Amino acid sequence: MQSAEDLRKILRRIDGRGYKAYQDTESIYDFREYTLFVDHVQGDPFASPSRVRVQVPQKVAGFPKDICHSRSREIALRDFLTRRFVDASRRFCRGNRGTGNSGIISIDRPGQEILERTSVLVTELYVEARFVMGLPAFGRTVAGKHAEAMFFDELPQIVRSSLLYMNLDAKALYKHIEVAEDADSLREQLDKLGLVAFVADGAVLTRASGVDPRPLSRSLAVLFEAPESLRVQVVVPNRGSITGMGIPKGVTLIVGGGYHGKSTLLKALELGAYNHIPGDGREFTVTNLHTLKIRAEDGRRIEKVDISPFIANLPFGQDTGAFSTDDASGSTSQAANIIESLELGAQVLLIDEDTSATNFMIRDHRMQELVSKDKEPITPFIDKVRQLQRELGVSTILVIGGSGDYFDVADCVVCMVEYKPYDVTEQSRAIAEKYRAERRPEGGEHFGTISKRVPLAHSFDPSRGRREVKISAKGLQSIAFGTQTIDLGAVEQLVDASQTRAIGDAIYYATRYMNGGKTLRQIVDAVLQDIMAKGVDVLSPRPVGDYAAFRGLELGAAVNRLRTLEVRKKGQII
Numbered sequence: 001m002q003s004a005e006d007l008r009k010i011l012r013r014i015d016g017r018g019y020k021a022y023q024d025t026e027s028i029y030d031f032r033e034y035t036l037f038v039d040h041v042q043g044d045p046f047a048s049p050s051r052v053r054v055q056v057p058q059k060v061a062g063f064p065k066d067i068c069h070s071r072s073r074e075i076a077l078r079d080f081l082t083r084r085f086v087d088a089s090r091r092f093c094r095g096n097r098g099t100g101n102s103g104i105i106s107i108d109r110p111g112q113e114i115l116e117r118t119s120v121l122v123t124e125l126y127v128e129a130r131f132v133m134g135l136p137a138f139g140r141t142v143a144g145k146h147a148e149a150m151f152f153d154e155l156p157q158i159v160r161s162s163l164l165y166m167n168l169d170a171k172a173l174y175k176h177i178e179v180a181e182d183a184d185s186l187r188e189q190l191d192k193l194g195l196v197a198f199v200a201d202g203a204v205l206t207r208a209s210g211v212d213p214r215p216l217s218r219s220l221a222v223l224f225e226a227p228e229s230l231r232v233q234v235v236v237p238n239r240g241s242i243t244g245m246g247i248p249k250g251v252t253l254i255v256g257g258g259y260h261g262k263s264t265l266l267k268a269l270e271l272g273a274y275n276h277i278p279g280d281g282r283e284f285t286v287t288n289l290h291t292l293k294i295r296a297e298d299g300r301r302i303e304k305v306d307i308s309p310f311i312a313n314l315p316f317g318q319d320t321g322a323f324s325t326d327d328a329s330g331s332t333s334q335a336a337n338i339i340e341s342l343e344l345g346a347q348v349l350l351i352d353e354d355t356s357a358t359n360f361m362i363r364d365h366r367m368q369e370l371v372s373k374d375k376e377p378i379t380p381f382i383d384k385v386r387q388l389q390r391e392l393g394v395s396t397i398l399v400i401g402g403s404g405d406y407f408d409v410a411d412c413v414v415c416m417v418e419y420k421p422y423d424v425t426e427q428s429r430a431i432a433e434k435y436r437a438e439r440r441p442e443g444g445e446h447f448g449t450i451s452k453r454v455p456l457a458h459s460f461d462p463s464r465g466r467r468e469v470k471i472s473a474k475g476l477q478s479i480a481f482g483t484q485t486i487d488l489g490a491v492e493q494l495v496d497a498s499q500t501r502a503i504g505d506a507i508y509y510a511t512r513y514m515n516g517g518k519t520l521r522q523i524v525d526a527v528l529q530d531i532m533a534k535g536v537d538v539l540s541p542r543p544v545g546d547y548a549a550f551r552g553l554e555l556g557a558a559v560n561r562l563r564t565l566e567v568r569k570k571g572q573i574i
């Protein structure tokens with residue numbers, strides 16, 4: 001290890017030289033309060049900024065032990081410290097100066113969710129922050145004095161104000177970890193309470209705007225208030241008892257007039273798979289961890305998925321027991337999305353009529369009269385939703401404003417009126433009695449089988465040009481995997497580009513498990529197990545600061561959307 005003064009000397013020596021001279025700083029330095037790792041220096045001022053870490057020993061950082069005695073707390077603490085680093089960088093880093101990225105000090109930036117991230121690690125021995133620095137230049141000439149200011153003036157202030165316990169707002173810190181711990185506890189209790197979701201009284205579900213994920217101000221938002229008949233009370237470790245609406249297992253409809261808050265509630269349930277920061281409004285809105293939003297996604301590729309529970313007898317005898325297409329329709333894509341999610345272990349499906357294929361959702365009596373079943377390949381979801389529950393134990397929450405036929409298959413009906421929920425289950429039953437639907441159930445007594453598929457390793461080629469592995473996230477919704485682009489636009493529960501980045505690398509990591517006939521589900525589980533044991537870091541041989549954790553459902557969804565994917569079918573699960 002070199003001393004901090006050694007770094008100063010290097011910076012003074014290379015001042016005014018060509019940018020490549022910065023390579024000399026790639027080393028480890030003792031800054032007394034912390035150790036500085038310059039892991040990778042950028043090639044020029046416009047390239048991705050240089051990767052840097054600091055490790056503050058616990059005897060300096062001084063975090064009390066109780067602060068991360070559970071996994072929930074540890075993740076929330078790391079999230080909190082990342083946020084404080086963002087703030088401190090804004091305060092103490094002079095920012096952009098010179099050419100390209102010159103002058104920036106930047107760490108991964110969390111949003112409304114508390115995710116496990118690799119930006120900050122906390123161990124018994126140290127706190128580590130991983131971030132990037134744009135080593136400054138004018139033109140392509142090393143701006144040594146500015147670099148010296150960044151390393152010796154700005155960075156120490158950032159580290160001191162964001163990574164030392166004594167300089168943090170302890171109240172805010174404890175609130176952060178306690179809220180996360182309570183939300184995890186709430187989520188874990190759902191199953192034994194017979195619930196798939198919980199929305200706390202007083203929650204703010206709506207957002208500031210379509211592009212601003214922060215909550216709508218409390219003065220404008222209608223706060224959530226559970227209907228008496230669905231109100232449950234749950235006890236969590238820090239806050240004590242919380243009341244709210246429990247959505248039971250089974251088939252739940254969210255009905256109501258247009259613009260009365262149906263989709264907003266469903267969206268909150270989608271994101272209830274994650275914990276939220278204090279003040280978000282959805283801190284105690286949680287759903288079963290294995291909840292997946294399902295939608296139509298025309299144009300997607302499908303690889304040998306058995307969609308026969310929903311679609312059979314296609315024109316010209318096309319096989320739907322192992323259905324493949326490069327350009328799925330609305331209904332076939334929605335069917336494949338459901339079957340794939342069941343294959344991956346989804347326990348709750350969320351469906352919004354706004355993003356569904358109508359002919360997949362419903363086929364009414366008159367249409368049944370006109371187009372006989374032998375001319376209609378699709379068995380609508382309405383005829384499968386109860387079988388899903390009964391035979392596979394999979395619950396569904398549906399936003400339906402347009403079809404009362406669904407009253408026949410619902411266990412619970414919630415009506416949104418001016419953003420407030422009402423329990424109209426009894427009423428909808430009475431209506432279903434009074435006006436009997438004349439439609440006939442289609443598609444048989446049973447749901448059908450869910451086939452396992454075995455991905456074939458050779459269909460995952462991450463190479464591009466001379467690079468053997470070239471994988472990168474392009475924002476939230478797209479991964480460049482070798483020469484392929486994986487479109488995740490319809491995978492709606494991804495919330496952070498750092499998740500997308502991790503998923504891209506996880507697909508490549510997963511290929512090590514693609515031999516010996518492992519199914520997609522087994523492969524995804526193997527990757528998650530490694531992450532559980534060793535952290536998200538396991539996905540890369542070098543320290544990465546901008547990974548965020550993801551669920552197996554999203555990793556599987558990404559694999560299923562790789563256009564080169566090839567699988568072979570294996571046995572049957574049920």
Ligand code: ADP
Pocket residue numbers: 205206207216220221222223224256257258259260261262263264265416419
């Ligand atoms: P629906 O799906 O029933 O047509 P949306 O959920 O899309 O309705 O909501 C319609 C509008 O109302 C949106 O602009 C949304 O932001 C707003 N909104 C939803 N819930 C609330 C609430 N609790 N308080 C205030 N505004 C809300």
Ligand code: MG
Pocket residue numbers: 262263264354
């Ligand atoms: Mg809607």
